[in-house]
Amino acid sequence: MKLAPKNWTSFQHYKDRAPPWIKLHRTLLDDRHYQSLPLTSRALAPMLWLLAAESADGIFDASVEELAFRLRTSEDEIQAGLGPLLDAGFFVPAVHDASVLLAGCKQVASVAPAVRLQPDSAMKAACQQLASPETETETETETETETEAKELEKKPRKVRAISPRRAITLAEYLDHCKAEERKAISPDHPIHAYCQDAGITSEMLEVAWLVFKDRHLSNQKAKKYLDWPMAFANSVKGCWYHLWHVNEEGHADWSKVGVQERRVLEMRMSKPPEQVRKEEDQHAPA
Numbered sequence: 001m002k003l004a005p006k007n008w009t010s011f012q013h014y015k016d017r018a019p020p021w022i023k024l025h026r027t028l029l030d031d032r033h034y035q036s037l038p039l040t041s042r043a044l045a046p047m048l049w050l051l052a053a054e055s056a057d058g059i060f061d062a063s064v065e066e067l068a069f070r071l072r073t074s075e076d077e078i079q080a081g082l083g084p085l086l087d088a089g090f091f092v093p094a095v096h097d098a099s100v101l102l103a104g105c106k107q108v109a110s111v112a113p114a115v116r117l118q119p120d121s122a123m124k125a126a127c128q129q130l131a132s133p134e135t136e137t138e139t140e141t142e143t144e145t146e147t148e149a150k151e152l153e154k155k156p157r158k159v160r161a162i163s164p165r166r167a168i169t170l171a172e173y174l175d176h177c178k179a180e181e182r183k184a185i186s187p188d189h190p191i192h193a194y195c196q197d198a199g200i201t202s203e204m205l206e207v208a209w210l211v212f213k214d215r216h217l218s219n220q221k222a223k224k225y226l227d228w229p230m231a232f233a234n235s236v237k238g239c240w241y242h243l244w245h246v247n248e249e250g251h252a253d254w255s256k257v258g259v260q261e262r263r264v265l266e267m268r269m270s271k272p273p274e275q276v277r278k279e280e281d282q283h284a285p286a
Contacts (some may be wrong), residue, residue, distance in 0.1 A: 001061055004094050032224060033235050034169050036224075036226040038080070040077060041080075045090060048060070051067075067082070068172060090192045160182065166226070168228075170213065186227070199246055208236050211261050242257050242258075
């Protein structure tokens, strides 16, 4: 499978050579679409940009086996990181790689089955991006572009074709969960298994969710994520709030901050649910 960064040729100052370096803009720190990606995808993206810089047209071999060898990592990590990047449109199939375009749906589905991509919509959207004038490469002719544009006019297009989801605040996500009568963090979410392996107790996980929720609901500049369960899982794995520390025996012990937050949880559980909801509403952003 051949891939290229989206709009690669539009950002190249040197058209006739492969640059020995790439520029990484500081604005990437505040790019919501990029920061909403899983950590593995955010770590993989710069490596793929470096691979793209090896060729003048930005096209590189994106087969799992080749990437695992070039980046000296496992195939599982490549699969986990590449899927969200394709789904979000950061990388698209190479225009002249006909085999990728014809068998794209099967390839996208085989890259990252764990992230529950929608292969058909993702690949159709990628093809639409490739056919649009904004992303055409220097090898496309004017006649080919006009023909593809006419074909696309006959097909219904969605505004958010590559990723039907949109980044939302935690308050919006909790409202969706309430309307659908489901838990914010499902019982089968991988974070539960991770905590069990790490020695983190279920009580610690509950306190972590309390702190995570308080931080995001009380923040006047509410952050938005595509995947709130994944954001919470990252906060647990990264020990964002320093609620515990794992000793040499593999058991997690409460920190001073953790003891304090656990006390808050115990006090809230002792109060009537109506009073707790009223207090939470008072701390929610206007």
